[in-house]
Amino acid sequence: MKYLYYLYQYLIAWPILVFLTIFTAVFTICCYPWRNKEFVHKEQQFWSRSFFWLMFIPVSLDGSEHIRQGQSYVFVANHQSMFDVWLVYGWLPVVFKWLMKSELRKVPFVGTACKAAGHIFVNRRNAKAAMESLKEIEKQLTNGVCTVIFPEGTRSLDGEVGRFKRGAFQIAIDLGLPVIPLSLDGCYEALPKGKPFLTRHAVHMHIGEPIDIKQFTDAEGKPDANAAIEAVRNAVISGRKTK
Numbered sequence: 001m002k003y004l005y006y007l008y009q010y011l012i013a014w015p016i017l018v019f020l021t022i023f024t025a026v027f028t029i030c031c032y033p034w035r036n037k038e039f040v041h042k043e044q045q046f047w048s049r050s051f052f053w054l055m056f057i058p059v060s061l062d063g064s065e066h067i068r069q070g071q072s073y074v075f076v077a078n079h080q081s082m083f084d085v086w087l088v089y090g091w092l093p094v095v096f097k098w099l100m101k102s103e104l105r106k107v108p109f110v111g112t113a114c115k116a117a118g119h120i121f122v123n124r125r126n127a128k129a130a131m132e133s134l135k136e137i138e139k140q141l142t143n144g145v146c147t148v149i150f151p152e153g154t155r156s157l158d159g160e161v162g163r164f165k166r167g168a169f170q171i172a173i174d175l176g177l178p179v180i181p182l183s184l185d186g187c188y189e190a191l192p193k194g195k196p197f198l199t200r201h202a203v204h205m206h207i208g209e210p211i212d213i214k215q216f217t218d219a220e221g222k223p224d225a226n227a228a229i230e231a232v233r234n235a236v237i238s239g240r241k242t243k
Contacts, residue, residue: 006197013054020047025113032116036145041095044117048090051083055198057190061091063207063239066180069094072141073210074172077182078161078236079150081191084184087205088148092182096146099137099167122167134167138175147171148182151229159188161237164229169213173223178210181232183239206239 024047031040052059067073075096077088085098098119105111105121115121120137123129137147149168156162172179186203216227 005200009055009198016054017051020050022109023047025109028113029116035116035118036095038095040117045090048086051086052090052203056200057083058202059087059091060202060204061207062204063209064093066207066209067094070144072144072175072177073146074141074168074177074179075146075148075182076151076164076168076179076232076236077148078184078240079152079155080159080184080188081155081193083187083191083203084150084155087184087187087203088182091205092148092207094144094146096148097137097140099133099147099149134171134174138171141171141175141177151233155193156188157193159192161233161240164233166225166229169225169228169232172213172228173225176214178212179228179232180210181208181235181239182206183208183236185241204241206241208235208239211235 024044027043028035028040031037034040049059051057073094075088075092077084097117098114099122100114100119102121102123104114118140120133120140122133141147147168149171151164151168152162153165169179171177183206184203185206186201189199189201190203191198211228211232213223213228216224216231218224218227
């Protein structure tokens with residue numbers, strides 16, 4: 001059965017998903033003037049959910065009640081696999097913008113569609129360019145539009161939560177926005193980094209309670225980013241089913 005599933009992936013599921021990806025990219029580009037509208041987000045959600053439906057991977061979600069509609073948030077998630085992107089895109093019930101690595105800009109159709117959708121590319125090798133990207137994403141975080149960031153910067157090699165970088169927290173500090181931890185489970189087991197075949201495995205996303213970054217200050221009353229990073233990272237870890 002395992003080898004039949006592998007054949008199904010490459011002969012049926014992935015060709016359909018490639019077609020859906022191209023269709024969604026073209027749709028997103030054409031809908032540039034309405035990129036924050038609900039109907040555009042719904043189509044993108046359908047595309048993301050198709051990866052799980054076609055691969056017969058069950059998805060579960062909890063914590064949606066922690067999100068207040070109309071409020072902008074900085075969502076911070078652990079990064080296990082490429083499937084994290086589709087899990088968050090498919091089931092997070094808000095309009096949001098990714099802060100993504102600049103290399104994705106070169107992917108045919110996808111790079112252009114991401115730019116049209118308002119997602120922000122970050123050049124991780126250039127500190128000045130990275131700061132400009134943070135300023136650009138900050139301009140969009142109004143009227144309930146959110147951002148989702150993987151602060152580890154890359155996918156985990158062992159499924160464990162790595163060290164968090166500062167960027168996501170600087171956005172929250174600058175704008176005074178609450179941070180919501182997203183705890184993702186099962187994506188590493190389904191598709192670990194470097195593996196050519198997908199394995200059927202249930203995945204889960206836990207949406208944690210909002211964390212007010214303003215509560216973390218140093219002895220002089222200034223924002224303490226390190227304390228905020230540690231608190232959010234611990235919340236991400238504690239929200240996982242498999243710790």
